[in-house]
Structures are given as structure tokens and as C-alpha cells.
Amino acid sequence: MAVPPNSQQEMRQRNLSRVLYAVAAAGPVSRASIAARIGLTRASVSTLVEELLRAGFLVELGPGRSGGVGRPGNALALTGMGPCGIGAEIGVDHLTVCAVDLGGRVRVREGDERPNGEAGADSVLRRLNSLLDRVVTDAGAAGLRPAGLAVAVPGLVSRSSTNVVRAPNLGWHDTDLAAHLAPAGPPLPLRVENEANFAALAELWLSGESTARRDFIHVSAEVGIGAGVVLDGELLRGTRGFAGELGHVPVQPDGPRCACGGSGCLEQYAGEAALLRAAGIAVRGAGGRTAALARLRARAEDGDEASLRALRRAGKALGIALTGAVNLLDPRAVLLGGALAGLAPWLLPPLERELRQRTAAPDAVPEVAVSAVGSDGPSLGAAHSVVRSVLDDPLPYAVAR
Amino acid sequence: MAVPPNSQQEMRQRNLSRVLYAVAAAGPVSRASIAARIGLTRASVSTLVEELLRAGFLVELGPGRSGGVGRPGNALALTGMGPCGIGAEIGVDHLTVCAVDLGGRVRVREGDERPNGEAGADSVLRRLNSLLDRVVTDAGAAGLRPAGLAVAVPGLVSRSSTNVVRAPNLGWHDTDLAAHLAPAGPPLPLRVENEANFAALAELWLSGESTARRDFIHVSAEVGIGAGVVLDGELLRGTRGFAGELGHVPVQPDGPRCACGGSGCLEQYAGEAALLRAAGIAVRGAGGRTAALARLRARAEDGDEASLRALRRAGKALGIALTGAVNLLDPRAVLLGGALAGLAPWLLPPLERELRQRTAAPDAVPEVAVSAVGSDGPSLGAAHSVVRSVLDDPLPYAVAR
Structure with a gap:
């Protein structure tokens, strides 16, 4: 939790920050709109804005660009320099x-x-x-x-x-x-x-305020499977910084051994290597992973039964591990990102089926969707x-x- | 997250609150100690203390009772009235x-x-x-x-x-x-x-500052198995308020059906009913649950193999479900409360074994202990x-x- 301000100085810093976030969220915007957004008086906002203009964080775009109704004020924007x-x-x-x-x-x-x-x-x-x-x-x-x-x-x-x-x-x-x-x-x-x-965090910050997604589990798969957990708009980091190890949630306690020392971890069913192995697709040379995943996708589109079976198994395992996470965290949404996002058409149906059957609370099955941030997340x-x-x-x- | 104060009025409220918490934490305490604890000037603290005395929240115990060194100030305590x-x-x-x-x-x-x-x-x-x-x-x-x-x-x-x-x-x-x-x-x-x-929350608030337990999973079993998750000193409630449903984390996805609609949930292995059934102990009449649990405990003490096996199975299931929770949340401690606390001597060894084997991050196995708050938690x-x-x-x- 943020330390509450105890002094005038800290309060001023906090208010300068709130003005900047208001401009960041609303795009070019007038002083009056900022005041309305953050609940300070117009006079206070003007003082804060002057300071931010002088310090080079804001620029004034000239009259008539604020996009609002009534008398156009000088619209403010964040600097593209600095x-x-x-x-x-x-x-x-x-x-x-x-x-x-x-x-x-x-x-x-x-x-x-x-x-x-x-x-x-x-x-x-x-x-x-x-x-x-x-x-x-x-x-x-x-x-x-x-x-x-x-x-x-x-x-x-x-x-x-x-x-x-x-x-x-x-x-x-x-x-x-x-x-x-x-x-x-x-x-x-x-x-x-x-x-x-x-x-x-990219999903939280860049997917827009309108989605109201401030409680979600963002599954992020490349070679391993990790997750970022955002609760009440804050990233959950854990005591040591190790939270979100979704790939090592047990899915079948007596399943295959995992490099982590456990057995039957989610990665043993839905990790890239396990998925490709189950589909009978070999990884070859540099760029081999990307090519192999593209091959899996193409085969699934062609209705290849081994590929579809591997994807169903992976989707089911994701659903079982995520049910545990959902029952513990009660998030609003589960978002599939990384390499698995491209396989969503095959992974999501079995994943959602497990979630629907196994989520403890009625009407608490979260929305399941593909992450809005792409591979640069x-x-x-x-x-x-x-x-x-x-x-x-x-x-x-x-x-x- | 607490909303930051934006006005003098809110800052005063926050500071009055900080004085009260300082007195609550430190017992009878002088104005000087309060000032040192919360990092305000002695003059500010005196003003705040006067207001809290007038409003009836604090009482003055007279000189010489503050327990500190140096010139004794008038010790302050929270009122026993009001x-x-x-x-x-x-x-x-x-x-x-x-x-x-x-x-x-x-x-x-x-x-x-x-x-x-x-x-x-x-x-x-x-x-x-x-x-x-x-x-x-x-x-x-x-x-x-x-x-x-x-x-x-x-x-x-x-x-x-x-x-x-x-x-x-x-x-x-x-x-x-x-x-x-x-x-x-x-x-x-x-x-x-x-x-x-x-x-x-009782564990968080009453177990004393010294334990530094601000990140933990508190398992609370009565007939069902629930958990309270505290992260960074805040209770995790979830989007709908349904977080902490540890009892319905899948332990064996193809295990026995559960009333929640899922199958192989933790409650099917470590819930009171499952535990007593596996030990071959019947529940009879009013107060039957308490008596049956006492019987299970007595039989375990006598080395009864069916009871010991049921407890091992329950401890292992707890360990598997908690591994999922630990890999997701990275807590400092796992605390066993409620009815299961009395069975800790038998449950903890298999529980800790699963945690040690399955926790993904090295050196991230949390402390496992019995909850400090009793049945009135x-x-x-x-x-x-x-x-x-x-x-x-x-x-x-x-x-x-």
C-alpha cells in the first residue's frame, strides 16, 4: 500500500502526480476537465498545471483543441520530449x-x-x-x-x-x-x-480504463508458463517476489516429473514442449519453436486428431490449474497471453468447461479472454x-x- | 488501497488515527514515544492527544507509568469505556x-x-x-x-x-x-x-507485530475448509468477495464428486466428513462432530492404522492444494486453524513434505505452523x-x- 502523505510537501507531490495521470488518461484536456476529474478546485489545478508546464512535463496545445463543450480552454497534453x-x-x-x-x-x-x-x-x-x-x-x-x-x-x-x-x-x-x-x-x-x-502490468495499464479489469490473472506462456496476478489494480508480487508460478500448480499429483522437483505440474501438460511432444511435432534448429507452434496450429486447423487431442489435454490442464487459482483469488477475468494466445481457439473451450464445472461459488466463473497486449507485452x-x-x-x- | 488524503481535514483524521494505533500497539505510552513511533513532532502529537482526550478515546494514567527511561511523562492509554x-x-x-x-x-x-x-x-x-x-x-x-x-x-x-x-x-x-x-x-x-x-484477520491483528506475518494463508476448517489470504497486511477478498475457497481447489481432478459441482476437491480428502469416513468413525447425535474428532485424535494417539492413514491422506491433499496456493501467492507462512489445528501433529508432516517437494521457487517454502488464534478467531x-x-x-x- 502506498504510504499516506503526512506533509504539505507530500500532498503537493501527490496532487502534481494526479494532474499528470488525469492528462495521461484523458488525452488533450482543459484545466477545468482536470479539476472535474480529480476533484480539486480549478484554482488549485491551475497552480499545479503552471508548475508542470514550467518543469516541462506538460505542453499547451492552444485554444479549441480540448474537444469539450462550451468556451474552449487551452488544451494540455503530456510532453513528447523529456x-x-x-x-x-x-x-x-x-x-x-x-x-x-x-x-x-x-x-x-x-x-x-x-x-x-x-x-x-x-x-x-x-x-x-x-x-x-x-x-x-x-x-x-x-x-x-x-x-x-x-x-x-x-x-x-x-x-x-x-x-x-x-x-x-x-x-x-x-x-x-x-x-x-x-x-x-x-x-x-x-x-x-x-x-x-x-x-x-501492460494489460492493466494499456487495455484502457473502460474494461474495468483491475482483478485478473494474466497467463503468459513462452517456453514456461507463468502468470501475473493483478488484484484491485495492484500486481501481486509475493513475499519473495515469486508469486504467479502457475506453471507449477499441481494438475495431476502423480503425473510426470517436472524440472521443478514436483510432479504433474501444469507445464507438464500445457507447456510448449509438452504440447508439441503430445502432438508429435519436433522442434528443429533456430527459430524452431516458432515454426513448430505454427505447424501445430496448421495441423489443428486441418483437423489432425493428435494435435487436437494434445490441445484438448492442455486446455483441460489449464482449466484445472486455473480453477484452483480462481477459487483462491476470485478474479474478474482470466486472460490468455504469450504463445498460448495463438492457440486460443482450441484451448479455450476445454479450459472454460473445467472452470464452469469446478468453480466453487455460483456466478463466480470469471470472463475468459485473449490478452489485449500482444507479444511485446x-x-x-x-x-x-x-x-x-x-x-x-x-x-x-x-x-x- | 486506502484513498490518499487530499485535504487538511483528511490529513488530521489520518493523524488522529495514527496516534490511536500507536497507543494500541505500545500499551501505556508517553506523548514523546508516540511522536517517535509515528514520526510527527512532539507539538503536533500533543495537539492530537488533547483532542483525543477531550473526545474520550484516550485516558491519562498519571506520571511514571510509561515504562520508558528519562523523565516520566503522563502515560496515555486507550479508554476502557466508550x-x-x-x-x-x-x-x-x-x-x-x-x-x-x-x-x-x-x-x-x-x-x-x-x-x-x-x-x-x-x-x-x-x-x-x-x-x-x-x-x-x-x-x-x-x-x-x-x-x-x-x-x-x-x-x-x-x-x-x-x-x-x-x-x-x-x-x-x-x-x-x-x-x-x-x-x-x-x-x-x-x-x-x-x-x-x-x-x-484475527491472526493478522492479534498475533503481535513481532511475528512480521503480513503475508500468509490461514487455513480455517470447521465442516468445510476455507482460507483467509492476507497479502501485505491486507485481506484478499476477491472481485465478488469469494476469494479463499481452498476447499474446492482440485487435488485429484478425477477424484470423488463434490457438492460444489467439481470433483476431487480438497474437501473430499481433508474435510471433516471425508476424514472421519476414511478413518471409519461415525458421527452421532448433537455434539457428534466434536466427539468424533476427539475419537479420531485418540485413535491416532493409540497408533490406529486406519486413522493414521486417513490423516496422512488428508495432510497430503492439504499439501497439494497449498502448493498450488503457495506457487501462486508466495506467502511467508501457512497457518493451520480451526478443527484441523487439533490434528496438526499428524497433518503437518505429510503436508510439509508435499510443499517441500512441489514448491517451484528454491528457498520459497513458507513456514508452516498452527494458527495462534484459537477457536474464537x-x-x-x-x-x-x-x-x-x-x-x-x-x-x-x-x-x-
């Missing part, structure tokens, strides 16, 4: 880096597709550093100044640390990213988080986490004048 | 009602032991009304004024409502307690909550929820002078 967030994802088969400005626009994006699983941390992080350098340079050329760097990884990250405790599909173990990542320019604050968490969530840290407490990022 | 919380539990076999004063002391307690499962809501709630009348009358005689009534029920309660959607072990369905409960005296605000939730949590609503925002409860 602080930006740098977000990165280290995937098993790809690297992605982007720069997002305060208005939430992706201004620079770079990526490469190469298998990272066998390359070793040093080599992967060296390539990531070059990508970061390019993105930071291009962002600078566009008038943007990185306010921080956030990195999504497919592994367990200790809470409030930059240490990847374990990323089995990368073969990493106790890898501290702070020791490896140093993009050009002044040092940046670094945040590291499980990719499923950043994907869930983790890097977008990462970049936006930096942007939001600026919007939360803008003054330290003000332009010196 | 507002109190009334808490009640509707159990399957009992009713409990208590009154708790602002200092957290139980001042009145009444209970009866009778099976409520077949009696029907009207009859049970009529008996509860008489108990409530006696407790409110006795509390009044002790100088206490009920500030609210909170009721724990073994069923699903819609969030922010007084409606029991379903309480299978009572045979209740859409029973709105507001329509039935009317203790003597002025009308009281009513809060209704699942018993597992109030038991978990639900009614105590209920009463304290009222007390805390007074401490949160005291002024509406001030004594008129």
Missing part, C-alpha cells in the same frame, strides 16, 4: 528494447530473434547492451531523456532486487543484471521483473513501469532551467 | 458473541453449542438476536457503547453486502442478515464476512474489525459533551 522509459525483454528466443514517452507512445523499438537459451548470460547481455545503446541514442536524437531501465526476464527475480535467482529456460542462476547492464550515457535506475508480471510493461515512476513523483525529473 | 466492537460467529455447531473495547480487551462473551445445520435461518438468527441482546446489555452496564456489529458465517458473502449467498453446511441460500439481526438499542452498522476471512476478528473502523476514523464516535 523523460522516457526504456523497457527490455530477454526472451528465450528474442531480445526486445523500446523507449516510451510520458504520453505512452512507443518512440523507438529494436529487437533481434536469436536463441538465448544456450548462449550464456555474458553473451546475451552483451547483445542486449548494444540494443540498449541504439535505443538510448535514437531516443536522445528524438529529444527524449531515459529516466530508467526496466527488464523483463523469463525467471524468478527476488523482490526489490536486480537478481535473477533462476531462469531455467535460459540456463541462468543467480545472475545480477545490475552487474552486466550499462547502456551509454548517465547511469540509470534498473528494475528487473518476471516477464509474466510486466505482461500483466513484457517490454511495454517494463517501459511503462518507468514512465509511471516519473508520473508518480515528477519533480526529480524536471528540466533544469 | 465505543466497542460487537463480533459474532455463526458456526455449524455453535454461536459466539463478544464485545471488545478500544484497547482490544474482550469485555463480554456469550456462546451456545447447538447444531445450527438443520434449524433453519429464522430459528438460528432468533437465538443469535437473544445472545446479542445479552452482550449489548452487559457491555452497556460496563460503560461500553457498541459502534457496530460484525458477523462471521461459514459461507460465501457478497463483497460489501450483508447477504450470505450460500452456506451449504447451514443449508442457507441468499440469506440477508440485515433483515434478521436487530439487537436492542440504536441501530448498528452491520458487516458480514466469511468466517475464514475474520479468522485470518472468527468472532474476535469480527469484533476487532469494528474496533479498527473506530480507530481508523474516530471523530464520528466521539462522546458528545
Whole structure:
């Protein structure tokens, strides 16, 4: 929970932040609309807005652009210059880096597709550093100044640390990213988080207020299966930062052994490797996973019985594991993201059947849908986490004048 | 998340509340200690304390009782008069009602032991009304004024409502307690909550700050198995208020059918009925459940193999369901409360074995222990929820002078 403000100074910071979020949510907007949105007087809002204009966070678009009724005020928007967030994802088969400005626009994006699983941390992080350098340079050329760097990884990250405790599909173990990542320019604050968490945050922040989705489980599958749990609009991180390990919820307690030490975990039925194996599809060479999944999809479309059976089994297992999660968490929605999203037409029917049969509370079966954020969810969530840290407490990022 | 204060008025309310919580946590305490604890100046604290003395929430104990070093200040304590919380539990076999004063002391307690499962809501709630009348009358005689009534029920309660959607072990369905409960005296605000939730809150509020248990799953078994999930010191309620249905987490997806519509739910292995059936122990007549559980315990102590096998199976099932919960939530502790607490010597070893083998993250196996709150947990949590609503925002409860 946020610490409540105890001083005038903290209250002013909070109110500056609320004005910025109001502009971020409403697009170009007048002072009067901001006042109405956040429940402060017009005079207070004007004072706050002047400060934010002076500090370079807001720009004035001139009269007549606020889109409202009545006398047009000068519409305000978030600057397209100044602080930006740098977000990165280290995937098993790809690297992605982007720069997002305060208005939430992706201004620079770079990526490469190469298998990272066998390359070793040093080599992967060296390539990531070059990508970061390019993105930071291009962002600078566009008038943007990185306010921080956030990195999504497919592994367990200790809470409030930059240490990847374990990323089995990368073969990493106790890898501290702070020791490896140093993009050009002044040092940046670094945040590291499980990719499923950043994907869930992207869903929370980018899917629009209208969806009213503030309680959901966002399933995020690449090679492993993770989940980001958002409750009351807050990411659930867990005591050590390890919450959301949906892939290791027991589905058949006496089922196949899992690398985690357990047996019958969800990943043994719905993980990519298990799914492809059950469908009799081999993974070959670089880019092999993507090609194999495309083959599975094509076979399912052709009605291939082995593929359909494997998908039904995976969907059922997802439904059983998610029933446990739904009975414990009572979310409004379950969202399927990552690699599994492309297989939703086959996975969702058995998944929803299990949920309907097994959810304990009547009328508490959550909505099940495909995630709105695409495959860039983790890097977008990462970049936006930096942007939001600026919007939360803008003054330290003000332009010196 | 608490709404941040946006005005002087809200900031004052928040600070009055912080002073009261500081006194509640530290026992008799000087103004200087309060200032040190909450990080306000001594002058601000003195002003706040004067207001709380005038309003009747604090009393001054005279010099020399603060227990600290240096010049003794006048020690302050919470009043033993004035507002109190009334808490009640509707159990399957009992009713409990208590009154708790602002200092957290139980001042009145009444209970009866009778099976409520077949009696029907009207009859049970009529008996509860008489108990409530006696407790409110006795509390009044002790100088206490009920500030609210909170009721724990073994069923699903819609969030922010007084409606029991379903309480299978009572045979209740859409029973709105507001329509039935009317203790003597002025009308009281009513809060209704699942018993597992109030038991978990009692654990959070009453087990002492020192335990640092602010992230835990509190398993609460009576006839059914529920859980209260506390994360970062906040109860997880879920979108509809139905979170914590641990009893219906699938343990063996193709296991025995459950009344919830699913199959192989935890309750089918570790619920009281399943446990007694597996041990070959029959439940007979009124008070039969308690007697049967005592018999199970006695037989286990004597080394009866059927009883030990039933307990091992239940402990293992608890461990499987809790592994799912632990992998999703990453809590610091798992606490066993309710009827299962008495069987902990037999349940915990297999439970912990499953947790150790199946928890995905290394070093993330939570502490497993027996709950510190006894069988009165639900009614105590209920009463304290009222007390805390007074401490949160005291002024509406001030004594008129």
C-alpha cells in the first residue's frame, strides 16, 4: 500500500502526480476537465498545471483543441520530449528494447530473434547492451531523456532486487543484471521483473480504463508458463517476489516429473514442449519453436486428431490449474497471453468447461479472454513501469532551467 | 488501497488515527514515544492527544507509568469505556458473541453449542438476536457503547453486502442478515464476512507485530475448509468477495464428486466428513462432530492404522492444494486453524513434505505452523474489525459533551 502523505510537501507531490495521470488518461484536456476529474478546485489545478508546464512535463496545445463543450480552454497534453522509459525483454528466443514517452507512445523499438537459451548470460547481455545503446541514442536524437531501465526476464527475480535467482529456460542462476547492464550515457535506475508480471502490468495499464479489469490473472506462456496476478489494480508480487508460478500448480499429483522437483505440474501438460511432444511435432534448429507452434496450429486447423487431442489435454490442464487459482483469488477475468494466445481457439473451450464445472461459488466463473497486449507485452510493461515512476513523483525529473 | 488524503481535514483524521494505533500497539505510552513511533513532532502529537482526550478515546494514567527511561511523562492509554466492537460467529455447531473495547480487551462473551445445520435461518438468527441482546446489555452496564456489529458465517458473502449467498453446511441460500439481526438499542452498522476471512484477520491483528506475518494463508476448517489470504497486511477478498475457497481447489481432478459441482476437491480428502469416513468413525447425535474428532485424535494417539492413514491422506491433499496456493501467492507462512489445528501433529508432516517437494521457487517454502488464534478467531476478528473502523476514523464516535 502506498504510504499516506503526512506533509504539505507530500500532498503537493501527490496532487502534481494526479494532474499528470488525469492528462495521461484523458488525452488533450482543459484545466477545468482536470479539476472535474480529480476533484480539486480549478484554482488549485491551475497552480499545479503552471508548475508542470514550467518543469516541462506538460505542453499547451492552444485554444479549441480540448474537444469539450462550451468556451474552449487551452488544451494540455503530456510532453513528447523529456523523460522516457526504456523497457527490455530477454526472451528465450528474442531480445526486445523500446523507449516510451510520458504520453505512452512507443518512440523507438529494436529487437533481434536469436536463441538465448544456450548462449550464456555474458553473451546475451552483451547483445542486449548494444540494443540498449541504439535505443538510448535514437531516443536522445528524438529529444527524449531515459529516466530508467526496466527488464523483463523469463525467471524468478527476488523482490526489490536486480537478481535473477533462476531462469531455467535460459540456463541462468543467480545472475545480477545490475552487474552486466550499462547502456551509454548517465547511469540509470534498473528494475528487473518476471516477464509474466510486466505482461500483466501492460494489460492493466494499456487495455484502457473502460474494461474495468483491475482483478485478473494474466497467463503468459513462452517456453514456461507463468502468470501475473493483478488484484484491485495492484500486481501481486509475493513475499519473495515469486508469486504467479502457475506453471507449477499441481494438475495431476502423480503425473510426470517436472524440472521443478514436483510432479504433474501444469507445464507438464500445457507447456510448449509438452504440447508439441503430445502432438508429435519436433522442434528443429533456430527459430524452431516458432515454426513448430505454427505447424501445430496448421495441423489443428486441418483437423489432425493428435494435435487436437494434445490441445484438448492442455486446455483441460489449464482449466484445472486455473480453477484452483480462481477459487483462491476470485478474479474478474482470466486472460490468455504469450504463445498460448495463438492457440486460443482450441484451448479455450476445454479450459472454460473445467472452470464452469469446478468453480466453487455460483456466478463466480470469471470472463475468459485473449490478452489485449500482444507479444511485446513484457517490454511495454517494463517501459511503462518507468514512465509511471516519473508520473508518480515528477519533480526529480524536471528540466533544469 | 486506502484513498490518499487530499485535504487538511483528511490529513488530521489520518493523524488522529495514527496516534490511536500507536497507543494500541505500545500499551501505556508517553506523548514523546508516540511522536517517535509515528514520526510527527512532539507539538503536533500533543495537539492530537488533547483532542483525543477531550473526545474520550484516550485516558491519562498519571506520571511514571510509561515504562520508558528519562523523565516520566503522563502515560496515555486507550479508554476502557466508550465505543466497542460487537463480533459474532455463526458456526455449524455453535454461536459466539463478544464485545471488545478500544484497547482490544474482550469485555463480554456469550456462546451456545447447538447444531445450527438443520434449524433453519429464522430459528438460528432468533437465538443469535437473544445472545446479542445479552452482550449489548452487559457491555452497556460496563460503560461500553457498541459502534457496530460484525458477523462471521461459514459461507460465501457478497463483497460489501450483508447477504450470505450460500452456506451449504447451514443449508442457507441468499440469506440477508440485515433483515434478521436487530439487537436492542440504536441501530448498528452491520458487516458480514466469511468466517475464514475474520479468522485470518484475527491472526493478522492479534498475533503481535513481532511475528512480521503480513503475508500468509490461514487455513480455517470447521465442516468445510476455507482460507483467509492476507497479502501485505491486507485481506484478499476477491472481485465478488469469494476469494479463499481452498476447499474446492482440485487435488485429484478425477477424484470423488463434490457438492460444489467439481470433483476431487480438497474437501473430499481433508474435510471433516471425508476424514472421519476414511478413518471409519461415525458421527452421532448433537455434539457428534466434536466427539468424533476427539475419537479420531485418540485413535491416532493409540497408533490406529486406519486413522493414521486417513490423516496422512488428508495432510497430503492439504499439501497439494497449498502448493498450488503457495506457487501462486508466495506467502511467508501457512497457518493451520480451526478443527484441523487439533490434528496438526499428524497433518503437518505429510503436508510439509508435499510443499517441500512441489514448491517451484528454491528457498520459497513458507513456514508452516498452527494458527495462534484459537477457536474464537472468527468472532474476535469480527469484533476487532469494528474496533479498527473506530480507530481508523474516530471523530464520528466521539462522546458528545
